[in-house]
Amino acid sequence: MMKLTSEQIDRLYQFTRQHYVEWYDLQTELVDHLANSIEAQWQENPKISFEDALQIEFKKFGVFGFMNVVEKRQLALQKRYSKLVWKHFKEFFTIPKIVITLFSTVLLFLIFRNYSQVEILITTLFMLVLITFWISLFYQSRKNKIEYKTTGKKWLFKDIIFGHSSFAGLSYIPFYVLIHTDFSQNIGILKAAFFSLLFVSMALCEYIILVIIPSKAEEYLKETYPEYALENAN
Amino acid sequence: MKNSQLYKGSLNTIIMKLLEEQGRMYGYEITQKVKEITKGELNITEGALYPALHKLEADGLLDVEVEKVDNRLRKYYKLTEKGTTENVNRLAELEEFIKNIQTIVNPKLSY
Numbered sequence A: 001m002m003k004l005t006s007e008q009i010d011r012l013y014q015f016t017r018q019h020y021v022e023w024y025d026l027q028t029e030l031v032d033h034l035a036n037s038i039e040a041q042w043q044e045n046p047k048i049s050f051e052d053a054l055q056i057e058f059k060k061f062g063v064f065g066f067m068n069v070v071e072k073r074q075l076a077l078q079k080r081y082s083k084l085v086w087k088h089f090k091e092f093f094t095i096p097k098i099v100i101t102l103f104s105t106v107l108l109f110l111i112f113r114n115y116s117q118v119e120i121l122i123t124t125l126f127m128l129v130l131i132t133f134w135i136s137l138f139y140q141s142r143k144n145k146i147e148y149k150t151t152g153k154k155w156l157f158k159d160i161i162f163g164h165s166s167f168a169g170l171s172y173i174p175f176y177v178l179i180h181t182d183f184s185q186n187i188g189i190l191k192a193a194f195f196s197l198l199f200v201s202m203a204l205c206e207y208i209i210l211v212i213i214p215s216k217a218e219e220y221l222k223e224t225y226p227e228y229a230l231e232n233a234n
Numbered sequence B: 001m002k003n004s005q006l007y008k009g010s011l012n013t014i015i016m017k018l019l020e021e022q023g024r025m026y027g028y029e030i031t032q033k034v035k036e037i038t039k040g041e042l043n044i045t046e047g048a049l050y051p052a053l054h055k056l057e058a059d060g061l062l063d064v065e066v067e068k069v070d071n072r073l074r075k076y077y078k079l080t081e082k083g084t085t086e087n088v089n090r091l092a093e094l095e096e097f098i099k100n101i102q103t104i105v106n107p108k109l110s111y
Helices: A005-017 A024-044 A050-059 A067-091 A098-114 A118-153 A156-163 A165-178 A187-217 A217-224 A226-233 B011-022 B027-037 B046-058 B081-106
Strands: B025-028 B062-069 B072-079
Touching: A005 A024, A005 A050, A005 B025, A024 A050, A024 A067, A024 B027, A024 B046, A024 B072, A050 A217, A067 A156, A067 A187, A067 A217, A067 B046, A098 A118, A098 A187, A118 A156, A118 A165, A118 A187, A156 A187, A156 A217, A156 B072, A187 A217, A217 A226, A226 B062, B011 B025, B011 B027, B011 B046, B011 B072, B011 B081, B025 B027, B027 B046, B046 B062, B062 B081
Parallel strands: none
Antiparallel strands: B025 B072, B062 B072
């Protein structure tokens, strides 16, 4: 049976890149698929050229080519990432970590209740969270880009971990809340409790997204991509 | 079968059933197996297969293994424990559905 050469495999990788598949993990799966199909076509008709066989198989993916596959893969991994964030977040509401969560919430609550310029304080705190978030985000994705330049391989889940764009959008929410909150009188118990809990939750999310998950990135990447360990060993 | 709308909702169940029987499979193998079993009547499109596999994987129903075969990497899918349990439920659901469709399409059979 005729098999594909290494050069032809490289050509298939190039082909997926030409059709907007940026990520190596997805390229690899599609390359194997295309290769299998081409070899199967050769078995039936040994005369068909490599490029013709490739075009025949590619047509089966429809008018949008690999686009749909890429999009759905992004959604699936995005979901996996959200689940990961949620898993870590829940840890802060179970023993033993809940002690830290409760302590900081109560402390904030007391400060909010007893500080006269509470509006400025709350706005400043949220601004701080936001600014540190954006700065770290910038540095992490830059570091990720540099890594990509040296390895030449982009991993979708890695891009999500170090780019976490889906969560960046959520960071504006507190400001909508702040704009619509009336601070004219002293802050009530309910408001104080709400803002202390909101702030602690946001700070926790930031800590999880920027520190905890990136520190375990290798582990999560190996879990998602068995080939990740294989590739990086070479 | 030309009308792919008819099997779209069952694609996940078909994939899981195959994986239960075969242990582990790769994408291309799944398309070929379905074609073989149904004698070419049912044709899973590539554009639908991979999204379905990736979704099942994200839901924790499938696990992946990667191996070097010939001069390329091959990604195999297999059922997780959760996937095996889920497979039983979905098969039962699908069978129930087929039965109901039969009574609608061919009501006399039910009497």
